[in-house]
Amino acid sequence: MKPLFTEDNLVVLESLAKRRALYAFDFDGTLAPIVQSHEEAQISKMTYGYLKQLNDLVPLAIISGRNEKDLESRLLFKPKYVIGSHGFDEESPGLGEALETCNQWSRFLENSLLIEKNLLGIEIENKGCSIAVHFRKAEDKGKSRLEILNSIANLETSSRVILGKAVINIIPSGVPNKGASFLKLMMHEQVESALYVGDDDTDEDVFSLNYNNIVTVRIGEKENSNAQFYLKVQNDVNKLLRHLLDYNRHLHKKNAHFL
Numbered sequence: 001m002k003p004l005f006t007e008d009n010l011v012v013l014e015s016l017a018k019r020r021a022l023y024a025f026d027f028d029g030t031l032a033p034i035v036q037s038h039e040e041a042q043i044s045k046m047t048y049g050y051l052k053q054l055n056d057l058v059p060l061a062i063i064s065g066r067n068e069k070d071l072e073s074r075l076l077f078k079p080k081y082v083i084g085s086h087g088f089d090e091e092s093p094g095l096g097e098a099l100e101t102c103n104q105w106s107r108f109l110e111n112s113l114l115i116e117k118n119l120l121g122i123e124i125e126n127k128g129c130s131i132a133v134h135f136r137k138a139e140d141k142g143k144s145r146l147e148i149l150n151s152i153a154n155l156e157t158s159s160r161v162i163l164g165k166a167v168i169n170i171i172p173s174g175v176p177n178k179g180a181s182f183l184k185l186m187m188h189e190q191v192e193s194a195l196y197v198g199d200d201d202t203d204e205d206v207f208s209l210n211y212n213n214i215v216t217v218r219i220g221e222k223e224n225s226n227a228q229f230y231l232k233v234q235n236d237v238n239k240l241l242r243h244l245l246d247y248n249r250h251l252h253k254k255n256a257h258f259l
């Protein structure tokens with residue numbers, strides 16, 4: 001991984017503005033800082049301002065594991081694309097099955113973790129098409145992680161488990177991942193290139209696409225990540241948005257001049 005904010009690397013970002021490109025961002029930990037309770041996550045006024053301006057210039061997408069309604073209520077404006085539940089929309093085949101599976105999992109995990117094992121500081125969030133088990137508030141995070149994984153191993157339906165920072169995501173097999181949703185969006189927008197910014201292990205599905213027309217940025221440097229570039233801290237996303245606005249505005253002005 002390379003730092004994004006160097007002269008050479010910013011050229012890569014600038015070159016996106018010269019072509020028709022899609023700009024996509026994850027929400028938690030990327031646009032919004034990670035907070036104790038996932039219910040309280042929100043974007044800063046500054047991030048909101050930049051995103052809203054960028055949405056007027058380029059096709060903008062927010063892709064998250066949160067469901068679409070929850071996501072929209074936290075953005076305070078309507079970007080061109082809000083993709084919730086990792087991209088599982090109402091037209092996707094198997095939606096009913098995935099919803100039913102998540103309901104079953106949610107009941108099973110509540111019983112297993114909160115009642116039988118009596119673990120404290122654990123939150124089970126049913127996102128509809130996936131389950132997130134948060135253990136940010138747990139006193140012994142290592143022990144909690146193990147107990148959660150043990151319970152997950154007893155689920156009856158096959159699942160895909162993605163480990164995050166203080167969260168374990170459980171996704172029914174067949175639910176699309178962020179990488180597939182991102183590519184679908186690129187095709188739909190008919191763009192030549194794209195930017196994707198994320199912070200977590202579910203974002204690795206996009207980072208590992210490894211296409212030379214996709215620029216990938218991770219919040220935080222991480223040894224095994226497939227992202228090309230990194231930002232040191234979440235707040236740096238504002239600097240990134242400012243750069244994107246500058247590059248795209250500059251180009252719009254130039255094009256307006258020729259019209």
Ligand SMILES: [Mg+2]
Nearest residue numbers: 026028029200
């Ligand atoms: Mg995230």
